[in-house]
Amino acid sequence: MTTIRTLTRPEVRTPSTTKKWPIVMGFLAPALLLYFVFVLWPIIQAMHYSVYHWNGLEPLTDFVGFNNFTKAFGDPVFRSALYHNFIILGLSLALQLPFALFLAVMLDQNLKGRALMRMLFFAPYVLSEVVTAVVWRQIFRPSGAIDAVISGVSSHDFQGLWLANPKIVLYSLFFVITWKYFGFHMMIMLAGLQQIPDELQEAAAIDGASSWQAFRCITLPLLAPAIRVSVFLSMIGSIQLFDVVWVLTGGGPINASNTMATYMYDWGFERHHIGYANAVSVIVFGLSLLVALAYQRWALRRDVEGSLTAMGA
Amino acid sequence: MHKYTRATWFVVLLVVLSLVACACGDDTVTTTAGAEATTTTAAVTTTEAPTTTEPQPVTIEWWHIEVSDPGLSLWQDVADEYMAAHPWVTINITVQENEAFKTALATNMQAGDVPDLFQSWGGGALREQVDAGLVQDITDLAAPWVDQISPGALTMMMIDGKLYGAPWDLGLVGIWYNKTLFADAGVEAPIATWEDLLADVQTFQDAGITPISLAEGDKWPGMFWYAELALRIGGADVMEAAAVNQNFDDPAFLTAGEELAALVALDPFQAGFLATPWDTPDGSAAVLANGNAAMLLMGQWAPGTMRSNGPDLAASGELGWFSFPAYEGGAGASTDAFGGGNGFAVGNDAPPETVDFLGYISSVDVATRIGETGARLPVVIGSEDSVTDPDLAAVLAGMSQATYFQLYLDQAYPPAVGAAVNDAVALLFANAGTPQDVVDAVNAAWAGE
Numbered sequence: 001m002t003t004i005r006t007l008t009r010p011e012v013r014t015p016s017t018t019k020k021w022p023i024v025m026g027f028l029a030p031a032l033l034l035y036f037v038f039v040l041w042p043i044i045q046a047m048h049y050s051v052y053h054w055n056g057l058e059p060l061t062d063f064v065g066f067n068n069f070t071k072a073f074g075d076p077v078f079r080s081a082l083y084h085n086f087i088i089l090g091l092s093l094a095l096q097l098p099f100a101l102f103l104a105v106m107l108d109q110n111l112k113g114r115a116l117m118r119m120l121f122f123a124p125y126v127l128s129e130v131v132t133a134v135v136w137r138q139i140f141r142p143s144g145a146i147d148a149v150i151s152g153v154s155s156h157d158f159q160g161l162w163l164a165n166p167k168i169v170l171y172s173l174f175f176v177i178t179w180k181y182f183g184f185h186m187m188i189m190l191a192g193l194q195q196i197p198d199e200l201q202e203a204a205a206i207d208g209a210s211s212w213q214a215f216r217c218i219t220l221p222l223l224a225p226a227i228r229v230s231v232f233l234s235m236i237g238s239i240q241l242f243d244v245v246w247v248l249t250g251g252g253p254i255n256a257s258n259t260m261a262t263y264m265y266d267w268g269f270e271r272h273h274i275g276y277a278n279a280v281s282v283i284v285f286g287l288s289l290l291v292a293l294a295y296q297r298w299a300l301r302r303d304v305e306g307s308l309t310a311m312g313a
Numbered sequence: 314m315h316k317y318t319r320a321t322w323f324v325v326l327l328v329v330l331s332l333v334a335c336a337c338g339d340d341t342v343t344t345t346a347g348a349e350a351t352t353t354t355a356a357v358t359t360t361e362a363p364t365t366t367e368p369q370p371v372t373i374e375w376w377h378i379e380v381s382d383p384g385l386s387l388w389q390d391v392a393d394e395y396m397a398a399h400p401w402v403t404i405n406i407t408v409q410e411n412e413a414f415k416t417a418l419a420t421n422m423q424a425g426d427v428p429d430l431f432q433s434w435g436g437g438a439l440r441e442q443v444d445a446g447l448v449q450d451i452t453d454l455a456a457p458w459v460d461q462i463s464p465g466a467l468t469m470m471m472i473d474g475k476l477y478g479a480p481w482d483l484g485l486v487g488i489w490y491n492k493t494l495f496a497d498a499g500v501e502a503p504i505a506t507w508e509d510l511l512a513d514v515q516t517f518q519d520a521g522i523t524p525i526s527l528a529e530g531d532k533w534p535g536m537f538w539y540a541e542l543a544l545r546i547g548g549a550d551v552m553e554a555a556a557v558n559q560n561f562d563d564p565a566f567l568t569a570g571e572e573l574a575a576l577v578a579l580d581p582f583q584a585g586f587l588a589t590p591w592d593t594p595d596g597s598a599a600v601l602a603n604g605n606a607a608m609l610l611m612g613q614w615a616p617g618t619m620r621s622n623g624p625d626l627a628a629s630g631e632l633g634w635f636s637f638p639a640y641e642g643g644a645g646a647s648t649d650a651f652g653g654g655n656g657f658a659v660g661n662d663a664p665p666e667t668v669d670f671l672g673y674i675s676s677v678d679v680a681t682r683i684g685e686t687g688a689r690l691p692v693v694i695g696s697e698d699s700v701t702d703p704d705l706a707a708v709l710a711g712m713s714q715a716t717y718f719q720l721y722l723d724q725a726y727p728p729a730v731g732a733a734v735n736d737a738v739a740l741l742f743a744n745a746g747t748p749q750d751v752v753d754a755v756n757a758a759w760a761g762e
Contacts, residue, residue: 253743
């Protein structure tokens, strides 16, 4: 039916490419302009500032070449911040995403109250990062909600120092990040699960596949695009982590929960070493870009191939 | 063909619109142009009718950080009064919380858009602004009223002998204590020497009382302990030499670190002090106010912060104050003061009315009202009687007897050096650094300036 209708429609004549260009450019111009002013230009500026020793107030005269970069990598505080970013990244991939996948698979079944649970699990993601951090600071504080629960259960006065112990704080932080984002990743995977035709599962069941076999050989491969997107977002998010950390711990105590972004903010706005902070931001940008490009190249290629090749044709 | 022409026009229109939208970023420029236009008209009117002596209308952009009462309404009242007396002056107030203010000010300064009158703590940050030409030398303009301010306080807003603003609150850091807990433990106030303090920590602990409340989550309260010790051990000369020579090489700084480490080793602070903030309902001020610790080393604003985060100890007469204990064999006198305060700096493009308005803020009348808030210590001569609270009066007396005044280290030094002091001292408090590390970190930060 549809085919016939399309054929009977009068053919739209496409204008030649040369005539099309001004119009294409015209439509693109506003977006390109904004992109240049608010994305490309700041990146170029940051790279420019990053080679100066500059407090942000005086003229830009003290050129130091790559000193800011060597200083950053020579600073144990920056190296530990970098390390913290990658710990969060590793934990996110190892714990948070499998947890989200598990929940997604569970909530893809016909459960009672499924919609309610989906909503509940997704709710933390809707909260702003600052609200999340403020709430969790109250829960984590000495004699706060967590300590009260543990004290109640164990019937002796317990104080956990969840944020005050430099050895624990990073994991408390990871817990909050997981709490906030697992619902988001669960949703991505849930959407992916719903793309998988039921027929395949039925066919597998008829062929006598166990539920684990069906999961491993049907669900997982067909869910791979969704998982790859989740992994990608999780990696970039971990590298750029800032808001929750800044409000929850300020990077402390004694820099034990610093990330590259809080380190950058500290040097830029507290210490007025704007040039150095820009160098750090360039490093963060470079790392993100590297991770993004490598991931696009090796992992996401299959997912984007269709769209990109179609566009080229 | 006709169809595409219309489309092209539509696109051109879109581009123009988007450009116009982008141009909105230059808001300030437009406003200034408008203001200039108005001024010109006013000037023309004056020439036509010489009888009118109405001055040209001016606007003062005023940024302050008093986000809560009584300060918030006091500044609003002061601005309203000034505007009523000077109808051609408009004062635009922007109120921001401390940290947000600092960030916004830095951004505005980079854009060259400096507020006419803004919160300042003097010291290293003010020096950076002076070096960059962002603040105005008001030495001459302020001459008519500057004598009202006590000379010691005025130095806070002076760089190399020139005045760039005016202070309106200045106090010193000392030990606030809970009289009931002192009585319970049998400790006598004031604690006279550092050795006594270390011994009393033990006494408190034996009585099951947390000796000291500390907000190390904010880092600067820990710096207070280090700075007070350095001042008592090294004295005025060492502190001045450190600022001039830009290093902590004097042995007094090492000793200060060692003494502080000795205090930390006693574990005298409330649980989780490394992450405790200063001014939240679960913060360090609230710990003292709720009777969960006996002592707190803090500035003159402590009673106000305690009041807004917990029970009012001052009102119930349980709050006491004494200056930091002496250090036996130290070069510093117990009257050497460590503290700081609040001032307003004048921006480089501020109209002359700004300085006149600052003179109004520095009048005995306004200063008296500042003192009456019970949260601040005015610096204007003749307004001392407005401080009725006995503890704050003691702080004020300490100020007037001060033999030397050392500004908070994180404000006296360039911001990066100040932050390095705070960070290095925080490591001492966490048992993660040595006294020598503090000296090395500060010297390295100074070398990096």
